[in-house]
Amino acid sequence: MRTDGLQTEGAVVGRTLGVEEEFHLVDPATMEMTPGPRASAAALAGDAGERVHPEIATTQLEIATGICTSLEQVRAELVAARREAAAAAERDGLLLLPASTHPWNSWHTMPVTPGERYEAMVDRWAGLARQQDICGCHVHVGIPDLDTAVAVLDRTRPYIPVLLAMTCSSPFHDGVDTGYESWRTLWWTRFPHAGAPEPLGDADGYRRVLAGLVASGVVADGSHLYWDVRPSARLPTIEFRLADVCTTVDDTVLHAALVRSLVRVLAVRAQRGEPVPELRPELLRAARWRAARSGLTGPLFDPLRAELVGPREAVGALLAELEEDLIEAGEWDEVTARVQDLLGRGTSAARQRSTWLRTGDRRAVAEWVVREGAAGRS
Template sequence: MAANDFTIGVEEEYQIINPETRELRPRVSRVLPKAQENLGDKVSNEFFQSQIEIGTPVCRTLAEVRAELARLRRGVVDAAEKVGSRIAAAGTHPFSTWEGQPITPKPRYFELHTDFQQLAREQIIFGCHVHVGIADREEALQAMNRSRPWLAPLIALSASSPFWLGAETGYASYRTQLFARWPMTGTPHPFASRAEYDECVADLVAAGMIPDASKIYWDARLSSHFDTLEFRIADVCPTIDEAVMIAGLCRALARTGVEQHRRGDPLDAPRPELLNAAKWRASRYGLDGELIDVHARKSVPARAMIDTLLTYLRPALEDSGDWDEVSTLVRETLERGNSAKRQRWAFAQGGRFEDVLDLILAETVRGL
């Protein structure tokens, strides 16, 4: 096992908020320089000027992940407050419109807009990406193959985007639906080898669909810049506890996949139609309905599916020393509800989306 195997890096995309109206505020040009004074290149801009992104250093333990997320969130929050803004972590903004949102003036963002037009203009969404270090690229590919059946429960746990353009969407993670419209998203099909993966990327480049592998946005992918398996499935989590939970689960998925491959365990590769159904169900209902157990080929209560996930990952979580923390955080999420449920509760109290934003703002800084 390589020294950098199963390290963790987390990227989070945040909303820049007007503290008076609670609307999205295109102020990254003012917030980013302030944040970079203390955080350097660990904070950057994103597609829209009302977004800002952080990325942790390479972490070896969940305790390091927690400490770095707290440090980086605090740095961005403080920078925003110095220029009269706030920072919120949720998969969508409950009521701000995409119309009139200025794009960050960088060539790559203008190119995305030119290529994808309305899809790009509506891309006001915020995700959490977890990188898990796997030095052997063949093993990383096989871990990606084996993680596919388990991605949908991560949506259910992290769902934080029930509202869109001032409306109840009926989805726990509407961000998942918005992102699914892009051509290079979704759950990848299994690959027999790294060579086959590289051939697929080369074909897409040759066809003029993408310039390079970095423009593949699958739910799980081999990073084009790091020796990592990158999980891109989750909504950004309002609380640090939830972000740590998702990071721990992703690492356990990667580790389990690698160890199964090394043992020569057969690969269970459910049909893509079933995986798509499981993903949709998780996006629609979150933890408040039935999810699809793709191995058993049946619908089960969400709690039962999450229990199955924990059972599957327990050996890897115990090997990493993460079982107690991650299992506790999962149980707490099941008890209090994911962010989508909490946001709906906040809206139900007075019918005000501003109250939803106040909840998200408070949870974003909890634990800092």
């Protein structure tokens, strides 16, 4: 079965992909989260590098890779984008901290970025927008039409927990150890339009739901949907938004590879007319919570089987479903090597907590994140 050759309306599903990452800015001496007004202004003006963009707070920057067709390109683009963002941060004498939450600072020290888009977000969501002190990783996979995007989206729901568990990087928030591997997931879920949507059926189903959300005032348009997976409002892609930002480039590349392979596999299943898995929303929420709670350090919850499974079993089950596709794409060896590396050393969240428990020094945690994230830019 070849999935990399699936075509819909003349375009190939999953041929292209791109990645967006968000970072906190920190002072190199104190590791405090610090506004970068020059970097933020340059990003707003488009003068911080072609891959660097502003975020809702001046203590953050976002990067976006160019359009890629191979994992090698993804890695090269991520390295270049992180380098551009680091140079932008240097305008304010700051460093990038690639983790979804800061080890101790919070939204109280985050000025909102001046700009119409961000002011509108605060006007619409009030305190939820002002308290958006989290960073994420988004993967776009090329998909040619909205019906195909929705067919894939409806089938992604059982896979969200394990993909999340592999990317956790937010164990701390507002100065405390939350006990979670991905506190970002819990914080993000406060938005009324976050999480995994119920099956939409087709493009018309998506449009009806979006129209209702617009009418409610929750969103202005599709670009503000905060679903874990959504059709992009501006690109011919399906966008996976569920992941914490990965501290290392290796983990980002792995996440992008798994997401793209999953899209290819699910598009084939949709084309064959295979049914959307029946999945109770309560069980999916439980599985998502379990992944955020434990990451790869404890059991995950399989929402289809309604039972706990070990993290290695859950990751192995995902790889088993993607194996044929990854082999045909020439990506199997790289993906499995990266998976074994991740399982061996643990997620960023687990390693941050280990650093904290070993040193009792939150600054050491921040320094570890900055150092690990910078290693991939050399």
